[in-house]
Every structure is written in structure tokens, then in C-alpha cells.
Amino acid sequence: MSPQTKAVISVPMTPAGIQPVAVLTRRRIIVAALNIVTYLFLLAWLAQILGAQGWSGIDVALFACFAIAAPWSVLGVWNALIGLWLLHGRKNARALVAPFAQEGDKQTPLTTRTAIVMTVRNEDPARAYARLETVMRTLGETGEGNAFSYFILSDTDADEVGVQEEAFFAGLKARYPSLAVRFFYRRRTSNEGYKAGNLRDFCNRWGQDYDFMLPLDADSLMSGDTIVRMVRMGQAFPKLGILQSLVVGAPATSGFARVFQFGMRHGMRPYTMGSAWWAGDCGPFWGHNALVRIAPFRDHCDLPLLPGKPPLGGQILSHDQVEAVLMRRAGFECRVLPEESGSYEDNPPTLLEFTRRDLRWCQGNMQYWALIGMKGLKPMSRFQLLWAIMMFIGVPAFTAIIALGALKPLDGEDMARFPAGSALGFYGLFLAMYLAPKLVGFLDIALTPHALKRYGGALPFAGGALFELCFSFLLGAATTLRTALFMMGLLFGHSVIWSGQARDAHALSYTTAARGLWPQMAFGLFLYATALVLAPAVILWSLPLTLGYVLAIPFAVATSAPGFGRFLARTGLCAIPEDLAPPPILTQLNATVGPADDHLQRKLETA
Numbered sequence: 111m112s113p114q115t116k117a118v119i120s121v122p123m124t125p126a127g128i129q130p131v132a133v134l135t136r137r138r139i140i141v142a143a144l145n146i147v148t149y150l151f152l153l154a155w156l157a158q159i160l161g162a163q164g165w166s167g168i169d170v171a172l173f174a175c176f177a178i179a180a181p182w183s184v185l186g187v188w189n190a191l192i193g194l195w196l197l198h199g200r201k202n203a204r205a206l207v208a209p210f211a212q213e214g215d216k217q218t219p220l221t222t223r224t225a226i227v228m229t230v231r232n233e234d235p236a237r238a239y240a241r242l243e244t245v246m247r248t249l250g251e252t253g254e255g256n257a258f259s260y261f262i263l264s265d266t267d268a269d270e271v272g273v274q275e276e277a278f279f280a281g282l283k284a285r286y287p288s289l290a291v292r293f294f295y296r297r298r299t300s301n302e303g304y305k306a307g308n309l310r311d312f313c314n315r316w317g318q319d320y321d322f323m324l325p326l327d328a329d330s331l332m333s334g335d336t337i338v339r340m341v342r343m344g345q346a347f348p349k350l351g352i353l354q355s356l357v358v359g360a361p362a363t364s365g366f367a368r369v370f371q372f373g374m375r376h377g378m379r380p381y382t383m384g385s386a387w388w389a390g391d392c393g394p395f396w397g398h399n400a401l402v403r404i405a406p407f408r409d410h411c412d413l414p415l416l417p418g419k420p421p422l423g424g425q426i427l428s429h430d431q432v433e434a435v436l437m438r439r440a441g442f443e444c445r446v447l448p449e450e451s452g453s454y455e456d457n458p459p460t461l462l463e464f465t466r467r468d469l470r471w472c473q474g475n476m477q478y479w480a481l482i483g484m485k486g487l488k489p490m491s492r493f494q495l496l497w498a499i500m501m502f503i504g505v506p507a508f509t510a511i512i513a514l515g516a517l518k519p520l521d522g523e524d525m526a527r528f529p530a531g532s533a534l535g536f537y538g539l540f541l542a543m544y545l546a547p548k549l550v551g552f553l554d555i556a557l558t559p560h561a562l563k564r565y566g567g568a569l570p571f572a573g574g575a576l577f578e579l580c581f582s583f584l585l586g587a588a589t590t591l592r593t594a595l596f597m598m599g600l601l602f603g604h605s606v607i608w609s610g611q612a613r614d615a616h617a618l619s620y621t622t623a624a625r626g627l628w629p630q631m632a633f634g635l636f637l638y639a640t641a642l643v644l645a646p647a648v649i650l651w652s653l654p655l656t657l658g659y660v661l662a663i664p665f666a667v668a669t670s671a672p673g674f675g676r677f678l679a680r681t682g683l684c685a686i687p688e689d690l691a692p693p694p695i696l697t698q699l700n701a702t703v704g705p706a707d708d709h710l711q712r713k714l715e716t717a
Contacts, residue, residue, distance in 0.1 A: 124390065124391040124443055125349040125391065125441050125442060125443050126210070126347040126348070126349035126350045126391070126442075126443045127347070127349070128209055128210050128347060128350075128390075128391070128443065128445070129209060129390060129391070134388065134390040134391065137387060137388040137390075138388050138490070140388075141188060141192070141388045144188050145181070145184050145185055145188055148184050148187070148188070149180060149181060149184050152176075152180055152184070152536075152539075153173075153176075153177060153180075155532070155536055156172075156173060156176055156536060157173060158529075158532070159529055159532050159533050159536060160172060160173055162527070162528065162529050163523045163524065163527060163528070166521035166522070166523070167521070168514055168517055168518055168520065168521045169521065171510070171514055172511060172514050172515070172518070174507075175507040175508070175510045175511045175514065176507070176511060178503065178504055178507035179504035179505075179507040179508040179511065180504075181500055181504070182497075182500050182501060182504045183504075183540075183543045183544060183546075184543070185497075186381065186543070186546060186547050187543050187546040187547075188384070189380075189381045189382075189384035189385045189547070190377075190380045190381050190384060190546050190547040190549075190550035190551070191380075191384065191546075191550060192383075192384035192387055192388075193379070193380030193381055193382070193383035193384030193385075193387070193448075193550070193554075194380045194384075194550050194553065194554055196383050196384065196387060197380060197383060197554055197557075197558075198554070198557050198558075203383060204448075204449065206387065207383060207386045207387045207448055208386065208445065208446075208447055208448060208449075210343050210346070210347055210350065210445060211343065211447060211449075213342055213343045213345075213346035213347070214339030214340060214342045214343045215339070216342065218342050218345065218346070219254075220254045220257040220338065220341055220342070220345070221345065222257065222321035222322060222341060222344070222345055223257055223258075223259070223319065223320045223321055223322075224257060224258050224259075224320060224321065224322040224323065224324060224337075224341055224401075225258070225259050225260075225261055225312075225316065225319075225320045225322070225323045225324070225404075226242070226245060226246070226249075226258055226259070226260045226261065226323075226324050226326065226337075227261045227263060227309065227312060227323045227324065227325050227326065228241075228242050228260075228261065228262050228263065228325075228326040228327070228328065228330070229263045229264075229265065229305050229308050229309065229325065229326075229327065229328075230262065230263070230264050230265070230266060230275070230328045231264070231265040231266055231267075231301075231304070231305070232266050232267065232268050232271050233266075233271070233328040233613075234328075234613070234614070235271065235274045235275045235277075235278045236274075236278065237328065237329070237613065237614070238262075238328040238329075239262075239278040239279070239281075239282060240699060240702045241326070241328070241329070241330060241331050241699065242260060242262065242282075242326070243282060243702055244331065244695060244698045244699045244702050245260075245326070245331065245332055245333075245334070245337070246258075246260055246286075246289075247334075247698055247702075248333050248334030248335070248694070248695050248698065249334035249337060249338070250334070251334055252334045252335060252338045254334075254338050254341075255334075257341070258292070258337075259292040259293075259294065259320070260292060260293050260294065261294045261295075261296070261312065261316070262275065262279060262294070262295045262296070263296055263298075263308045263309070263311075263312055264295070264296065264297035264298065265297075265298055265301045265304065265305070265308050266297060267301065272297055275295070275297065276295065276297075279293070279295040294316070296311075296312075296315075298311065302425070303413065303425055303426075303429075304425070304427065304429075305397065305429065306413050306425075306426065306429035306433070307425075309323075309325060310408075310412065310413075313404055313407060313408040314408065317404045317405070317408050320404055321344075321403065321404065321405075322341060322344055322401050322402060322403055322404060323401075323402050323404050323407075324337060324340075324399075324400065324401055324402070325397065325398050325399075325400065325402065326398055326399065327397075327398040327399075327455065328613070329455050329456035329613050330357075330398050330399050330454070330455055331360060331453075331454040331455070331695065331696075331699060332355070332399055332452060332453050332454070332695075333452030333453075333693070333694075333695040334695075335452060336355065336451050336452035336453055337401075339451070340353050340355065340401045340447070341401060343401075343447075344401050344403065347443070349441065349442050349443060350403065350442065350443050350445060351402070351403045351406050351407070351437040351438070351440070351442025351443060351444060352393075352395050352400055352401070352402050352403070352407075352433075352434060352437055352442070352443075352444040352445070353400060353401040353445050353446075353447060354393060354394055354395055354396055354399070354400040354444070354445070354446040354447065355399045355400060355446075355447050355451065355453035356378065356379070356382055356446065356447060356448055356449060356450055356451070356453060357396065357398070357399045357453050357454065357455050358371070358374075358375050358378070358450055358453065358454060358455075358686075359371025359374060359375060359454070359455065359456070359457045359686070360454040360455065360456055360688065360696065361686065361688050361689045361692070361696065362456065362457065362459065362615070362675075363615045363672075363675050363679075364459035364460070364614075364615035364616075364670070364675055365669050365670070365671065365674035365675035365677070365678050366458070366459060366460055366461060366464070366669040366670055366674075367456070367457040367458060367459050367615070368675065368678050368679075368684050368685075369577065369578055369581045369669070369678070369684045370457050370458075370464070370581075370585070371457045371686065372574055372578050372684040372685075372686060373548050373578040373579075373581070373582055374457070375450075375551070375686060376547075376548050376551025376552050376554070376555065376575075377547035377548040377551050378547075378551070379448075379450065379551055379554060380547065380550045380551055380554050381547045381550075381551075382446060382448040383448040385446075386445075386446045386448045389446075389490065389494075390443075390445075391438065391443040391444065391445065392434075392435075392438050392444060392488055392490035392491055392494060393434070393443075393444045393445045393446040394430075394431065394434060394444070394446055394494070395430045395431060395433055395434035395437075395444060396430055397429065397430035397433075398455070399453045399454075399455065403442065406437060406440050406441075406442050407433065407437065409440070410436055410437065410439070410440035410442075411432075411433040411436040411437055411440075412436075413425075413426045413429055413432055413433070414426070414481070414484075416477055416480050416481075417480065419603075420603075420605055421473050421476075421600050421603065421604065421605035422473075422476060422477055422479075422480070422600060423477075423480075426474065426477055426481075427470060427473055427474030427477065428470075428471055428473075428474025428475050428477065428478075428498070429474075431475075431478070431494060431495060431498050432478070432481060432495075434491075434494065435481075435484075435487055435488075435491035435492075435494055435495060438487075438488055438490075438491050439484075439486045439487055439488065439491065452693065452695060454695075454696075456613050458613075459613065459614060459615045459616060459670070460616065460618055460666065460669070460670040461585070461588060461589075461618075461623075461627075461662075461665065461666040461669060461670070462618060462622070462623070462626050462627075462666060463613075464585075464589065465588075465589050465592050465593075465626070468589060468592075468593060469592070469593065469596050471502075472502045472505075472593055472596060472597065473596075473600060473605060475498045475499055475501060475502055476499065476502065476597070476600060478495045478496075478498055478499050479499065481495055482495050482496060502593060502597065503597075505590050505593045505594050505597070506593075506594035506597050506598070508590060509590050509591055509594040510594075512637065512652070512655055512656060513633075513637070515648070515652070516636075516637045516640040516641050516644070516648065516652075517640065517644075518645075519644035519645045520644065525645070534651070537651070541654060544586075545579060545582070548575075548578070548579070548582070552571075552575045555571065556568075556571075564687040564690070564691070565685060565686070565687060565690070566682050566685055566690055570682050570683070570685065573683055574683050574684040574685065577683055577684060578684060581669075583654045583655070583657070583658060584657065584658035584661060584662075584665050585658065585665075586655075586658060587630065587634075587655060587656060587657065587658025587659045587662070588627060588630050588658050588659070588662040588665060588666070591629060591630050591633055591659065592626075592627075592629070592630065595629060615670075615672065615675060616670065617667075617670050617671055617672060618666055618667050618670040619667070620663065620664075620667055623662075623663045623664075623666040623667050624663050626666075627662040627663050627666055628663070630658075630659045630660075630662035630663075631659065631660055631662055631663055633659050634656055634657075634658075634659025634660035634661075634662075635659075635660060637652070637656050637659065638656070638660065
């Protein structure tokens with residue numbers, strides 16, 4: 111054996127042999143240094159502004175809140191910029207970030223068995239079964255359909271919905287009699303653990319018959335080609351435990367969902383590429399549209415029961431990130447495939463549905479405090495849990511900054527000596543950081559050859575980007591206050607109800623919107639009244655961050671209106687490529703899905 115061969119063999123690799131450990135360590139040190147330096151620079155700048163005339167109590171509170179809120183934005187900036195550098199500054203970004211992906215491009219026959227698992231709970235069966243049937247059809251077209259079986263795992267506790275689920279399942283088996291032995295439906299009578307418990311029950315009952323499972327939510331959709339590619343990657347690397355696809359929003363008739371997913375898509379693409387570059391083998395798991403190796407998941411990813419009572423104790427609600435860190439602790443890699451490749455989901459159709467989903471995530475992520483100290487976790491895994499917490503912990507701090515800013519004139523400082531120019535520059539930089547992932551995503555499209563054509567051209571794309579940026583400021587104000595209030599409620603035992611979601615477009619009345627959003631309007635009016643008395647000039651420059659409070663109710667109603675969705679579709683504003691040239695899987699879905707059940711939709715909306 112030559113010295114060169116010995117050197118190669120002695121290089122420590124990640125568990126699946128995908129990358130040298132030293133490469134990821136070096137990248138993580140670089141990212142940590144960039145974030146720490148940026149964070150300290152921002153704190154020093156803010157300290158110079160606030161301490162120009164000495165420190166008041168309001169100054170100290172503002173500084174502390176910014177110190178809590180800033181890390182999430184700082185890392186978002188660097189993830190996006192690193193992603194942009196990879197996409198446009200390196201020749202083969204995928205090879206640097208996801209070297210395992212090349213195995214999916216080979217025409218390797220599938221020798222493993224995979225269960226396509228759709229979990230449902232009080233969902234509209236028509237839309238869920240249409241998506242599963244479309245996945246099944248496209249898998250059949252790959253020529254590898256025999257390697258897959260299909261499961262509907264129901265946690266439905268509404269009998270009316272359960273009867274419909276059984277009827278749709280019977281219809282599915284009747285339409286495909288030759289495949290009936292590979293269709294399964296199971297409705298649990300007890301819902302311990304919610305979705306995580308549902309998947310645990312599947313693994314215990316059927317897991318020994320399959321190598322992989324691919325969990326789908328009721329709104330998930332994946333093309334057969336994408337699934338087969340992911341299974342080939344899993345086959346090639348036996349220590350690859352979880353492979354998460356990059357999920358993008360599917361075309362929507364809801365105007366709210368259409369605008370939201372336009373921005374989300376561009377914010378996620380460079381961000382995910384950048385984060386995957388340094389997260390590597392400790393990647394994320396989003397709970398759906400991912401390939402999961404069943405044996406280690408069953409043996410090592412059982413969720414602990416948290417001490418104490420709900421909402422922060424008991425069963426873990428946001429299970430996916432916990433399962434990812436447990437999988438990594440067991441010696442298996444968790445990776446993300448950071449490219450748009452036929453993996454879709456539906457986004458919430460209204461502002462109220464969006465906030466309902468956000469609050470579920472918030473409560474689940476706050477439970478991670480009890481898990482950061484778990485024995486045996488990798489340092490990156492602990493950071494992963496901490497970062498999931500920081501996603502929400504900065505929200506009340508950010509909200510407090512806005513309230514304290516309105517009260518700043520009360521601290522008795524001489525406003526003529528206040529460093530207004532420096533403060534304005536800091537404020538502008540903060541807004542740019544807030545928008546950075548989306549701005550970088552828009553730039554990515556502009557720099558990618560022929561990408562603008564997929565969006566209908568440069569002018570429609572620019573119009574959509576500008577419209578979405580305005581939308582995002584209004585959305586941010588409307589949602590952050592509700593999350594902040596909810597987090598305070600968690601301390602007093604308030605909790606969300608885990609039930610079905612209304613996923614189809616529907617209009618909100620002013621009464622319904624006001625019932626959920628009146629605190630935002632009240633908070634906005636308080637801010638403006640305070641500023642009008644103390645410092646009227648504050649009102650104008652604060653509009654990007656505060657206008658959404660007073661407009662929350664009409665914003666929710668307007669963006670849910672059917673006419674708004676039709677206007678966007680007619681003008682092409684905020685269109686995504688799939689709107690203009692639908693891929694085959696979306697064409698098949700549109701041909702499969704039946705009319706929405708309006709009665710069931712109303713029940714889900716008011717649940």
C-alpha cells in the first residue's frame with residue numbers, strides 16, 4: 111500500500127463517508143467567525159448610538175432586546191450570501207455541498223423497499239388521496255414502481271372525516287386492483303404523540319418490511335423521478351439516515367399563499383444551499399418530503415416524554431428536529447438536498463391559517479429547552495436545537511424593540527444631540543438584514559441564465575419581488591405580535607390545539623379577522639398615538655415595521671379574497687415557474703383532484 115493510499119484511508123470521514131470531517135470543521139469555524147464578528151460589530155454600533163448621552167433604562171432594554179433578536183438575522187444573512195457565492199462563484203456548487211447527490215443521477219436499479227407514508231388528521235380526504243394517487247402514478251412511470259408501497263396513516267378523531275377517508279381508500283383500491291396489495295389504511299383510535307406517534311406506530315407494525323419510509327403530509331406532493339433519485343442516494347450510502355428534499359410551494363389559487371410562497375421560495379434557495387455547506391451531516395429534518403432509513407429511526411429516534419405538564423412538558427409537538435439530532439447521535443447522517451427538484455407543499459391560504467401553523471411550531475420549538483442537554487448529542491446538533499428555539503425567541507424581543515422605540519423620547523435625552531444619522535444608518539442596515547435572504551434569492555434569479563424567462567420575464571419578476579417585499583413587512587408585523595403574545599401565554603399554561611388545517615383558498619370576513627387580529631390593531635394605534643405625542647417624525651420612518659399592525663385586519667381580509675387571487679393570476683404578479691409551465695406531476699394532480707368538499711372545508715376552517 112502506497113503512502114498516498116494510507117493518507118487517504120486515514121482521513122476521518124463523516125459516518126456515511128460523504129465528506130472529510132476536517133472540511134466541515136473548517137467551514138463551521140469560518141461561519142462562526144463571520145457571525146460572531148458581525149454580531150459584535152452590530153452590538154458595538156448600537157451601543158455607540160444608545161450610549162451617546164449615557165445609558166437610560168430604555169437604552170439598556172433596547173440593547174438587551176436587540177442582542178436577543180439579532181443572531182437569527184445575522185446567520186440568515188451569511189447563509190444567503192454563502193449560498194449566492196456557491197451558486198455563482200463556484201463551478202459545481204452541488205458537488206461541494208451535496209457530493210452524495212451524484213449517486214441519484216446514475217441509473218442504478220432499486221434493490222430496496224420504500225413505504226410512501228401519508229399522515230393525516232382531520233384533513234379533507236379528497237385532496238390528500240389525490241396527492242397520494244398522483245405520487246403513485248408518477249412512481250409507476252419511472253419503471254421502479256414495484257419498489258414502493260403506500261400507507262395512509264390516520265389520526266382523525268372526527269367520525270365524519272374518518273368515514274370519508276375509508277370511502278376514498280376503498281375507491282383507490284378499486285381503481286388499481288393489481289396494486290391493491292401495496293395499499294394500506296390504518297386509523298388509530300388513540301392519538302398519543304400525534305404525527306410522531308403515528309410514524310412510531312407504523313415503524314413498529316410494518317417497519318421490518320421496508321428499508322426506507324418517505325413521510326408525506328396531506329398537502330405534500332413529490333414527483334416519482336425525485337423520489338427514485340433520493341432512494342438511489344440512500345442505497346449508495348448505508349449510513350445516510352435522513353435525506354431531506356428542498357420543499358417549495360405549489361401553485362395556489364389563494365392570493366395570500368401565492369405571494370407568500372413567491373418570497374419564501376427565493377428566501378429558501380440560497381439560504382438552504384449556504385446552510386447545507388457547513389451543516390453537512392447534521393442537517394435538518396422538516397418531517398415530510400424526506401427519505402428516512404427505518405431501522406435506525408425505529409431503534410434510536412423514539413421521542414422522550416418531557417418532564418412537567420403541557421404546554422412545555424409532556425409529548426413533543428415539533429418532533430422533526432429532535433428526530434434529526436437523535437439520528438445523528440446514533441451514527442447516521444442527516445443531509446439536505448439543496449435544490450429545487452419536484453418536491454412541493456401547499457402554503458396556508460390565509461393569514462389566520464399561517465399564524466395557526468406558526469403557533470404550533472412555536473410551542474413545539476420552545477420544548478427544545480429541555481432537550482439541549484441530552485447525553486451524546488453532537489455539538490452541531492445542540493446548536494440545531496438552540497437555533498430552532500432562536501427562530502421564535504427573538505420574536506418577542508423584536509416586538510419589544512418597536513414598543514421601546516416609541517417610548518425612547520421619555521428617557522429625557524437631548525434629541526438635538528442624538529446621533530440621528532448613525533441611528534438611521536443602523537436602522538437601514540437592520541431592514542436590509544431582515545430582507546437579506548429574499549433579496550439574495552431575487553439576485554440569484556437575476557444572475558442565473560434564462561431564469562427570468564421561467565418567471566415570465568424581467569419586468570413581471572421585478573414587479574412580483576417589489577410587491578412581495580411590501581407584503582412581507584405587513585405580514586411580519588401581523589404575525590410577530592401574535593407570536594409574542596402566545597409565547598407569554600405559554601408561561602401561564604396556554605396551548606394550541608393540534609387538529610386539521612384548512613388548506614384550500616377561502617375568504618375571511620372582517621368579523622373573523624378582527625376576532626384573531628384585534629390586538630395587532632390596538633398595538634399599532636398605541637404606537638402611533640405615543641409617537642404623535644412624543645416624536646411625530648418617528649411615525650414616518652417606522653412605517654415599514656409598524657404599518658402592518660394597524661392594517662392587520664384589512665390585510666387579512668384582502669389577501670384572502672377570491673378576487674385578489676384572481677387578480678394575481680390574471681396579471682401574472684408573483685407567479686412561479688410552475689404557474690406558467692406546469693410540470694407533469696402538477697398536470698396529473700389537477701386531473702386527479704376532485705371538487706373541494708365545502709361543508710368539510712367550513713368545519714376545518716372553524717376548528
